[in-house]
Amino acid sequence: MRSDNRQPDELRPVDITLGYTGSAPGSVLIKAGRTTVLCTASIDDSLPPWKKHDEVPSGWVTAEYSMLPGSTSPRNRRSIGKLNGRSSEIQRLIGRSLRSVVDFEALGPRTITIDCDVLEADGGTRTASITGGYIALAAALKTLDDLPADRPVLKANVAAISVGMVESNVLLDLCYVEDSAAEVDMNVVMTSEGEFVEVQGTAEGRTFGRDVLNKQLDFAEKGIRELVALQNKVLGVE
Numbered sequence: 001m002r003s004d005n006r007q008p009d010e011l012r013p014v015d016i017t018l019g020y021t022g023s024a025p026g027s028v029l030i031k032a033g034r035t036t037v038l039c040t041a042s043i044d045d046s047l048p049p050w051k052k053h054d055e056v057p058s059g060w061v062t063a064e065y066s067m068l069p070g071s072t073s074p075r076n077r078r079s080i081g082k083l084n085g086r087s088s089e090i091q092r093l094i095g096r097s098l099r100s101v102v103d104f105e106a107l108g109p110r111t112i113t114i115d116c117d118v119l120e121a122d123g124g125t126r127t128a129s130i131t132g133g134y135i136a137l138a139a140a141l142k143t144l145d146d147l148p149a150d151r152p153v154l155k156a157n158v159a160a161i162s163v164g165m166v167e168s169n170v171l172l173d174l175c176y177v178e179d180s181a182a183e184v185d186m187n188v189v190m191t192s193e194g195e196f197v198e199v200q201g202t203a204e205g206r207t208f209g210r211d212v213l214n215k216q217l218d219f220a221e222k223g224i225r226e227l228v229a230l231q232n233k234v235l236g237v238e
Contacts, residue, residue: 003177004033009219011161011173011226012124016132016234018139024115026140028234030132033175034122039132041140044111051109059107061137063094065129067118076121090126091116093198097130097189098137100197101158106151112140123176127160127187131227134158138235157192159227163216170212172219184208188220192228 006012012033020029026041051060065087067076079087094116114136116129134157141153162174164182171178179185186201201213232238 002171003175006173008169009172009222011223012175014227014230016135016230018135018234024136024140025143026136026138028132028135028139030128030135032124032128032173034120035124035128035175036119037125037128037132038115038117038119039129039136040115041133041136042113042115043140043144044113045109047109047111056105057109058104059102059109060104060111061095061099061102061107061114062111063091063098063114063116063129063133065091065094065116065118065126067121067125071118071121090129093126093187093189093200094129094133097158097160097197098133100189101134101154101156101191102137103151103153103155106148106153108146112137121176123174123179124162127162127189130158130160130189131231135231135234138231156195157228157231158189158197159192159224159231160187160189161220161223161227162187163220163223165208165212165216170215170219172223184212184216186216186220188217188224190221190224192225194221 015031017029021027024040024042028039030037069075069078114133118125163172163186164174165184166178166182183206184203189197
C-alpha cells in the first residue's frame with residue numbers, strides 16, 4: 001500500500017491553474033500532490049549572441065529553475081549568484097525538453113524564457129516543471145500575432161514523470177517518501193508522439209533487469225499520456 005493509497009500506476013492528483021500571474025505572457029501553477037511549481041514564460045525580442053548571426057532567422061527557448069527557501073523542511077538556502085549543481089542540471093533538462101518540440105524558424109528571432117519556481121517540494125519537481133513549462137510556453141505563443149499560420153511553432157506536446165521501484169514494486173509518480181526509499185529512480189520525458197526526449201535512470205543499492213526497465217517505461221508512458229491530455233484540456237486543444 002502506498003503512503004497516499006494510490007495504485008502502483010496511478011498519478012498523484014494534478015491541479016493546473018492557467019494564467020496564474022498577470023505579468024508574464026504565459027503562466028501556470030501546477031500541483032502534483034503537494035509538489036507545487038509556478039511556471040512562467042517571458043518573451044524577449046532579442047537573441048543570445050551566438051544566435052544572432054544565423055543565416056536563417058530563428059528563435060530560442062531556455063529555462064531557469066529554483067527552489068524557494070520555504071519549499072522544503074528544513075529551509076532550503078536561497079541561491080545567490082551561482083546556482084548549485086542540482087539546480088543547474090535540472091534547468092538544463094527543462095530547457096532541452098521544451099526545445100525538443102519547438103520549430104525555431106517558425107518561432108522567429110526571439111527568446112522565450114521559462115522560469116520554474118518550486119513553491120513546495122514533495123518529489124518530482126523537475127518533471128512537474130517540464131509538464132507545466134510546456135503549458136506556459138504554449139500559452140505565451142498564443143499572445144504572438146506574427147507567427148506563421150501554416151507552420152506551428154510547437155510540433156508536439158512534451159511532458160515528464162518519475163517512476164521507480166520501492167520494496168521491489170514499480171511505482172509511478174513518486175512522492176518524496178517513496179523517492180527517498182527507492183531502489184531504482186527514473187525520470188522520463190516524452191512527447192505526445194510517444195518519442196523519448198530523455199530517460200534518467202539510476203539504481204540505488206541494487207541492480208535491475210530489462211523486465212523492470214520495461215515495466216517502468218510502460219508506467220511512465222501511461223502517466224505521460226494522461227498528463228498530455230491534461231495539458232490539452234487546460235489549453236483548450238481538441
